[in-house]
Structures are given as C-alpha cells and as structure tokens.
Amino acid sequence: MCTEKLTRRGALVGGAAVAVSAALAGTAQAGEPEPAFSGRRHGLRDLTHELKTSIPAFAPGEEPVRETVATIEDDGYYMQKWTIIEHIGTHVDAPGHFTPGGRLAPDLEPSELITTAVVVDIADRAARDPDTVVTVDDLRAFERRHGRIPRDSAVLMYSGWAAKVGDADAYRGDTGDGVLHFPGFGADATEWLLRRRGIRSLGVDTLSIDPGISETFDTHVILTGADRYGLDNLANLDRIPARGATIMVGLIPYQDGSGGQARIFASW
DSSP: OHHHHHHHHHHHHHHHHHHHHHHHHTTSOTTOOOOOOTTOOOOEEEOBOOOOTTSOOSSTTOSOEEEEEEOHHHHSSOEEEEEOOSSSSSEEEOGGGTSTTOOOGGGOOHHHHEEEEEEEEOHHHHHHOTTOEEOHHHHHHHHHHHOOOOTTOEEEEEOSGGGGTTOHHHHHTOOSSSOOOOOEEOHHHHHHIIIIIOOSEEEESSSOSSOTTOSSOHHHHHHHHTTOEEEESBOOGGGSOSEEEEEEEEEOOOTTOSEEEEEEEEEO
16 A cells, blocks of 8 residues: 555656656747757756855855744744845846846746756856956857857856855955955846847856956846846856756745845756
8 A cells, every 4th residue: 555655656756747847848949949969868957055044145244144933842843034135045136136117026927937048167267367257259159169049048157156155255255355256247248148149147156147346237237227137156057058958946036026045946
C-alpha cells in the first residue's frame, strides 16, 4: 500500500515537471530558431543567493535582521520575523524604482517574468578591472559567437562576482576610498540593447546593474525609463548556457513595491 502511494506521488511529480518544462519551452519567441546545443544535457539551475543576515548590502547597515518569534517546543510551530529592504539579496528592480510613475512590483506580468536569457561573460576582464562594464563591443562579440540576442530576452552579465558574496567588502569592492568597485552594464550598451534588440531586462551577478563607481545610475534610469526591469545579485550564471536558457523570476509582489526579493530559476 505504501509503495503504491509513493509510486502515484512520483508519477504526479514527474508529470508536473514535464508540464513546467513544456511551459518554459513555450516562452521561446515566435520566429526565433531554437538554439542547438550539440551534446549538451538539459538542465535546471537556481540563480538565487540564499538570503542571510550576512548577505552584502549596497550600503553597510542595510543588511537584513531576523529573529525567531515562535518555536516548535514552545508554540507548536516554527516562525521567524525579518526586517528587510526590498533591494537586498537576489532581487528585482521594478520600473518605478527609478522612474516616477513607473510600474511597480505587482504590475509586472508573468509573461515578462518568464523569458529567454543570454549570458554575456566579462569575467576575465572584471578580474583585472573591477570598474569595467558591458560594452556594445561585448554585445557584438557575443552575437558573432552565439547569434542574435532575441527580442524580449533577459541579458545577464557574468563577471565572476558571485564568488565574492561571502565577503561583503570584496563584493562591494570597498577599497577604503569611499567608492564602490564592481562591474555593471554601460549606458551605451543598455541603449543599444533597448533600441536594437528590444530586450526585456538586464541582470547582473553584482549589487547593481550600474557599475559600483556610478554616481548618476544612468543604466537604471535608461532601463526603467523604457519600462523594463533589472535583476541584481544573481548566482550561478557560469552554470547556464550562454544562449538558450529560459529564466523564471518568482518576484514577491509587495504592495507598491519598487522591486523585491525573487527566487530565480533557469531551465534549458
């Protein structure tokens, strides 16, 4: 009897996995050729950092705070209370984060949050120059190797910065000069992607889609002004294909949220 239950449950879970895979595969753009990955296995990857009280914040003092408010021993159940800002850990920048009157977290539709993704790798250059940015030349080089960046895609920057997440000072690039040093997207590249490729979002494995040295946040202003969203503090971008993955952004729809934490998966 127990074996029968487990078998039925396994069938249900397997069926659900097939349905999710089919739904994700169905997000490919009409008219876009399916990328061929000769010999590459299909996969599923979590792009989310565990949310801890030690997660690096853009500014010291913005880290999450948690406390236990109920225990199984005393209350019959376990529960925590978190004090947290919307822009900490792996999270979304909604258009209204920088653009007056821009759409907020609850306004982003599932069709926008499930989309194809490409990964632009600048890790070698970032290791030598933490202030580097993704450039138009990087995007053209990517397309020569991997093909045209699809319309409505998420363009993700891999800089290798996720490896520093356990050291807040290193992750912020805090060298004591009062300026942060980590890579991001250049304003010219952002304009090019919006005008020439009609992208849906930008994502980075750093604290911000703007480089740390930015004082004017031009990339945020350009992207959110075009009614597009950003993704910050992504993990495992070196573990997904440069082209051909689909990401699913499980954004918390905070009331009037300027963005918020998200669990983000990649499937291919």
